[in-house]
Amino acid sequence: xxxxxxxxxxxxxxxxxxxxxxxxxxxxxxxxxxxxxxxxxxxxxxxxxxxxxxxxxxxxxxxxxxxxxxxxxxxxxxxxxxxxxxxxxxxxxxxxxxxxxxxxxxxxxxxxxxxxxxxxxxxxxxxxxxxxxxxxxxxxxxxxxxxxxxxxxxxxxxxxxxxxxxxxxxxxxxxxxxxxxxxxxxxxxxxxxxxxxxxxxxxxxxxxxxxxxxxxxxxxxxxxxxxxxxxxxxxxxxxxxxxxxxxxxxxxxxxxxxxxxxxxxxxxxxxxxxxxxxxxxxxxxxxxxxxxxxxxxxxxxxxxxxxxxxxxxxxxxxxxxxx
Amino acid sequence: xxxxxxxxxxxxxxxxxxxxxxxxxxxxxxxxxxxxxxxxxxxxxxxxxxxxxxxxxxxxxxxxxxxxxxxxxxxxxxxxxxxxxxxxxxxxxxxxxxxxxxxxxxxxxxxxxxxxxxxxxxxxxxxxxxxxxxxxxxxxxxxxxxxxxxxxxxxxxxxxxxxxxxxxxxxxxxxxxxxxxxxxxxxxxxxxxxxxxxxxxxxxxxxxxxxxxxxxxxxxxxxxxxxx
Numbered sequence: 001x002x003x004x005x006x007x008x009x010x011x012x013x014x015x016x017x018x019x020x021x022x023x024x025x026x027x028x029x030x031x032x033x034x035x036x037x038x039x040x041x042x043x044x045x046x047x048x049x050x051x052x053x054x055x056x057x058x059x060x061x062x063x064x065x066x067x068x069x070x071x072x073x074x075x076x077x078x079x080x081x082x083x084x085x086x087x088x089x090x091x092x093x094x095x096x097x098x099x100x101x102x103x104x105x106x107x108x109x110x111x112x113x114x115x116x117x118x119x120x121x122x123x124x125x126x127x128x129x130x131x132x133x134x135x136x137x138x139x140x141x142x143x144x145x146x147x148x149x150x151x152x153x154x155x156x157x158x159x160x161x162x163x164x165x166x167x168x169x170x171x172x173x174x175x176x177x178x179x180x181x182x183x184x185x186x187x188x189x190x191x192x193x194x195x196x197x198x199x200x201x202x203x204x205x206x207x208x209x210x211x212x213x214x215x216x217x218x219x220x221x222x223x224x225x226x227x228x229x230x231x232x233x234x235x236x237x238x239x240x241x242x243x244x245x246x247x248x249x250x251x252x253x254x255x256x257x258x259x260x261x262x263x264x265x266x267x268x269x270x271x272x273x274x275x276x277x278x279x280x281x282x283x284x285x286x287x288x289x290x291x292x293x294x295x296x297x298x299x300x301x302x303x304x305x306x307x308x309x310x311x312x313x314x315x316x317x318x319x320x321x322x323x
Numbered sequence: 324x325x326x327x328x329x330x331x332x333x334x335x336x337x338x339x340x341x342x343x344x345x346x347x348x349x350x351x352x353x354x355x356x357x358x359x360x361x362x363x364x365x366x367x368x369x370x371x372x373x374x375x376x377x378x379x380x381x382x383x384x385x386x387x388x389x390x391x392x393x394x395x396x397x398x399x400x401x402x403x404x405x406x407x408x409x410x411x412x413x414x415x416x417x418x419x420x421x422x423x424x425x426x427x428x429x430x431x432x433x434x435x436x437x438x439x440x441x442x443x444x445x446x447x448x449x450x451x452x453x454x455x456x457x458x459x460x461x462x463x464x465x466x467x468x469x470x471x472x473x474x475x476x477x478x479x480x481x482x483x484x485x486x487x488x489x490x491x492x493x494x495x496x497x498x499x500x501x502x503x504x505x506x507x508x509x510x511x512x513x514x515x516x517x518x519x520x521x522x523x524x525x526x527x528x529x530x531x532x533x534x535x536x537x538x539x540x541x542x543x544x545x546x547x548x549x550x551x
Contacts, residue, residue, distance in 0.1 A: 072344070
């Protein structure tokens with residue numbers, strides 16, 4: 001069969017297929033398109049067959065390309081995944097995420113140590129030498145910190161409801177962004193995540209030690225008590241996700257490195273997603289609760305409750321259905 | 324031959340046919356990125372007035388900044404057939420390695436890893452990776468298992484250039500027939516002199532004198548297509 005006869009014989013069918021695809025792509029639900037919908041798989045198979053024939057018989061670039069494009073689009077429509085978002089979300093936060101974290105318990109403790117050891121070490125150092133903070137943080141930020149946590153200042157009075165919303169937005173952008181960066185930089189063989197953990201440990205340690213030394217610690221700890229659990233652990237989990245990503249390059253097991261990445265990177269991303277949700281929760285608490293002018297005892301109690309909740313969630317979440 | 328010369332990635336569909344994807348190169352992708360950058364800057368400046376509306380306005384501004392910084396490409400790619408605005412203008416789209424459309428996971432991975440692609444500055448790692456990779460993948464594409472492909476070709480079936488159909492003097496093998504037809508299809512892209520120069524290499528086949536090589540080759544292409 002010559003090329004032009006081939007085209008003439010199939011032209012009408014291709015046009016129907018193309019208009020059906022166009023209707024599906026644009027999301028228009030016109031009656032004519034819906035009527036042709038049951039034909040989609042059959043039309044698609046025909047186009048695949050036509051493509052193979054056109055290639056084999058060398059009908060030329062233009063025709064092969066047009067058929068190729070039609071087949072690609074048809075395939076996209078036919079094989080696109082669809083499932084209920086809500087069920088997926090419940091499954092993920094109810095079970096999958098805590099399980100993922102527990103599966104990575106080794107990395108989790110390694111990352112926690114990489115964060116906590118510098119924190120404690122530098123805090124002790126900074127306690128004995130308050131000026132150490134100036135080596136880590138620039139002077140302007142320190143002034144801001146000190147003004148913020150000055151026991152004489154009225155932290156809460158400075159923040160109305162609207163300011164709470166603004167701070168919440170600020171924490172989201174800042175802290176969730178930090179999670180994303182810790183994760184992505186982990187691709188560099190995990191080094192980026194490790195450095196970020198140590199840096200944050202040193203930073204927090206220096207601040208905490210400094211405030212202990214100058215006697216502002218009460219204000220600081222009352223403020224961070226509520227959200228610290230979710231925020232700090234979320235940062236560690238982001239680093240776990242980043243290091244797991246880097247480990248795919250260091251030790252891809254019996255796969256090529258690119259294969260290992262393509263297969264396992266989505267798993268790392270799910271860890272990051274959970275961590276980002278935890279950080280969002282922390283930002284909510286930090287924005288709307290942490291600055292409330294309430295007695296220290298209540299703030300500490302809520303803080304302890306939050307730690308307990310988080311530990312129970314990560315430790316027990318998704319265990320029943322895992323059996 | 325074709326795989327080596329052209330930037331084509333092939334995937335095999337379950338229907339037993341190979342589909343080819345035209346992989347986008349560095350320049351097209353860089354242009355699309357530049358356009359998206361402009362769009363993002365435009366969004367940022369359009370949102371700037373929010374800062375005037377006190378704390379709530381600033382809160383909205385910060386949330387919007389966060390969303391645009393991290394999710395601008397993701398949302399477009401997931402909901403707009405793998406195309407951001409810049410990619411749409413240049414006729415590019417992001418697809419999975421097997422040619423199907425990207426979902427949240429792949430899109431988030433490839434876009435968050437811009438942090439690494441950006442290193443050591445100005446997307447240095449991405450440029451190197453794109454140039455080294457056979458399928459023009461930057462690091463984020465490798466991790467997410469995605470490709471950036473040309474999808475603009477709603478390739479119109481153009482008729483071959485007019486020429487007097489003439490039979491080749493000897494039977495041509497299928498590959499040779501294909502070469503002749505390809506010549507005809509692409510002949511519009513060259514200057515007449517260049518067209519003639521290329522066709523002149525087929526002098527033994529065309530048997531034409533000084534000029535008229537290309538006309539004979541075009542004629543053969545028409546004949547091979549069934550014109551008489």
